[in-house]
Amino acid sequence: xxxxxxxxxxxxxxxxxxxxxxxxxxVRIARAAIRVLGGKPEKSVITFYNSFxxxxxxxxxxKAIIAGLMDxxxxxxxxKEALEIAEKEKMDYTFKSxxxxxxxxxxxxxxxxxxxxxxxxxxxxxxxxGVINIAEFDGFNANFSANLHTLILKxxxxxxxxxxxxxxxxxxxxxxxxxxxxxxxxxxQACLVIEMDSGLKDVTLAYIRSLKWVKEVIYIPDIDL
Amino acid sequence: MAFLFNDFAxxxxxxxxxxxxxxxxxxDYEQEQKGRxxxxxxxxxxxxxxxxxxxxxxxxxxxxxxxxxMINNGAKKVFQHQQVVLSKEFQNLISRALAAKEVNSCMGxxxxxxxxxxSGILPGVLxxxxxxxxxxxxxxxEGLLIGAGIALIIEQKASLAGAVGxxxxxxxxxxxxxxxxxxxxxxxxxxxxxxxxxxxxxxxxGLVCDPVAGLVEVPCVVxxxxxxAIANSSAQMALANLSGVIPVDECVDAMxxxxxxxxxxxxETALGGLATTPTGQKISKSVLIQDIEMLxxxxxx
Numbered sequence: 380x381x382x383x384x385x386x387x388x389x390x391x392x393x394x395x396x397x398x399x400x401x402x403x404x405x406v407r408i409a410r411a412a413i414r415v416l417g418g419k420p421e422k423s424v425i426t427f428y429n430s431f432x433x434x435x436x437x438x439x440x441x442k443a444i445i446a447g448l449m450d451x452x453x454x455x456x457x458x459k460e461a462l463e464i465a466e467k468e469k470m471d472y473t474f475k476s477x478x479x480x481x482x483x484x485x486x487x488x489x490x491x492x493x494x495x496x497x498x499x500x501x502x503x504x505x506x507x508x509g510v511i512n513i514a515e516f517d518g519f520n521a522n523f524s525a526n527l528h529t530l531i532l533k534x535x536x537x538x539x540x541x542x543x544x545x546x547x548x549x550x551x552x553x554x555x556x557x558x559x560x561x562x563x564x565x566x567x568q569a570c571l572v573i574e575m576d577s578g579l580k581d582v583t584l585a586y587i588r589s590l591k592w593v594k595e596v597i598y599i600p601d602i603d604l
Numbered sequence: 605m606a607f608l609f610n611d612f613a614x615x616x617x618x619x620x621x622x623x624x625x626x627x628x629x630x631x632d633y634e635q636e637q638k639g640r641x642x643x644x645x646x647x648x649x650x651x652x653x654x655x656x657x658x659x660x661x662x663x664x665x666x667x668x669x670x671x672x673x674m675i676n677n678g679a680k681k682v683f684q685h686q687q688v689v690l691s692k693e694f695q696n697l698i699s700r701a702l703a704a705k706e707v708n709s710c711m712g713x714x715x716x717x718x719x720x721x722x723s724g725i726l727p728g729v730l731x732x733x734x735x736x737x738x739x740x741x742x743x744x745x746e747g748l749l750i751g752a753g754i755a756l757i758i759e760q761k762a763s764l765a766g767a768v769g770x771x772x773x774x775x776x777x778x779x780x781x782x783x784x785x786x787x788x789x790x791x792x793x794x795x796x797x798x799x800x801x802x803x804x805x806x807x808x809x810g811l812v813c814d815p816v817a818g819l820v821e822v823p824c825v826v827x828x829x830x831x832x833a834i835a836n837s838s839a840q841m842a843l844a845n846l847s848g849v850i851p852v853d854e855c856v857d858a859m860x861x862x863x864x865x866x867x868x869x870x871x872e873t874a875l876g877g878l879a880t881t882p883t884g885q886k887i888s889k890s891v892l893i894q895d896i897e898m899l900x901x902x903x904x905x
Contacts, residue, residue, distance in 0.1 A: 386633070386645065386752040389751070389752040389756060389764075390715060390718075390726075391652055393716075395712065395713055396707065396710070396712060396713075396723070397710075397720060398720050399720055402711070433896060434817075434818050434819075434893075435893070437671060437817060437891045438818075438819065439671070439711045442711065454713055456712065456713050458711060475897065476893055476895070477897045477899060479899055479904075480899055480904070481904055482904060507767070
């Protein structure tokens with residue numbers, strides 16, 4: 380049975396208009412993406428796909444995505460002035476529109492973000508009501524909602540790695556809600572995305588980072604906090 | 605186990621059996637389902653009501669013009685207009701519902717109640733009700749809880765989303781919530797509250813979602829004002845013990861049935877109704893981004 384709605388789904392959420400999928404969801408995609416990058420981007424290329432391609436200005440999704448890249452929350456009144464604030468902060472960004480990417484969800488945004496030589500590519504979908512799905516990260520299938528605490532690992536494709544990581548998390552008393560694994564080829568690099576009900580201790584993260592076969596660790600606690 | 609808001613008849617029965625008031629059952633539900641303590645729930649409601657009132661003030665005092673140009677300080681114009689149709693109170697009601705909804709269209713902060721597209725109705729209605737009758741905030745917050753209970757049932761039996769059930773699901777549900785809250789705040793009993801909901805749904809039934817250029821502006825903004833008026837007319841009838849004849853649960857079922865049979869072009873797709881009128885299309889062309897890349901079939905691989 381689906382989870383019951385809250386009183387505050389009926390009287391709420393408190394949000395910036397005009398629509399939860401075009402503002403709140405878009406802000407959240409950007410907030411998730413800068414956490415994947417590890418900070419505010421120096422350079423951003425933002426592509427709006429399909430339904431978003433034509434309507435992103437009218438619905439203010441351009442302001443919403445820039446606001447999210449500056450780490451504003453979904454109910455921050457400054458979202459309306461995000462483009463002016465970004466100009467003052469000399470943010471470097473470009474918008475693109477692609478109208479017919481049939482492989483993507485109707486409301487899809489691709490972000491290519493750069494900071495201090497690091498570059499990440501994140502594809503996010505705004506699914507309505509502020510709910511999002513981060514569909515891809517650097518070409519790997521990611522499929523996480525960023526509602527919970529998320530752990531992303533890039534690692535060598537070695538035997539037993541999933542069981543090993545799951546074991547470490549269970550020792551931190553952490554319940555795994557969802558997990559997805561994808562790889563670019565046999566024995567190539569694999570990407571592990573784990574959503575957890577509770578957060579991880581620093582020492583757990585440090586241990587995972589110290590493993591020889593783990594190449595990259597990204598930890599994203601609840602993005603709305 | 606708390607009541608799960610499946611339908612109105614069992615809500616009434618549950619209240620009678622457990623000697624609870626309508627709003628107390630909603631409070632119990634939220635505690636049990638979401639693990640929130642009452643203090644937290646009341647604080648959340650107070651915050652929401654604060655944001656609603658703030659949206660009304662913002663809409664009446666700050667510049668409210670949207671990027672498309674379709675929204676241009678309408679609430680202020682109505683609020684300040686010299687010529688009064690019924691009474692100053694009615695003029696206030698209409699302008700306040702417009703004000704909060706204009707704030708939503710112009711990227712201001714609002715409470716989605718139940719959705720962003722219907723975010724002007726409860727603010728306009730409750731602000732005006734509190735002012736006219738000198739009600740304290742606690743009463744209004746109890747009214748909001750009853751509104752939430754009404755919406756929980758509509759969500760289960762029909763829908764609250766324009767993309768699923770058309771405009772009746774959004775502004776219709778908000779008006780039903782507001783109408784129930786009015787009757788409660790003015791001392792109505794359970795039957796009168798549910799009759800207000802039934803009558804409101806009957807008045808809002810069948811409204812399609814046909815937004816010009818796909819924006820939450822035309823006709824959404826003016827429909828928030830008319831829905832606020834209907835919430836009040838229904839409450840006036842229900843308080844005089846008029847029933848909707850068709851029981852409230854059957855009215856909600858009818859809303860679900862009408863929503864299901866509605867064609868997709870009337871469900872937020874901007875492919876029918878006002879959106880496809882010659883003027884609607886002209887506006888759409890000027891608002892929507894025309895310079896977009898189209899991928900070739902090979903790029904789609």
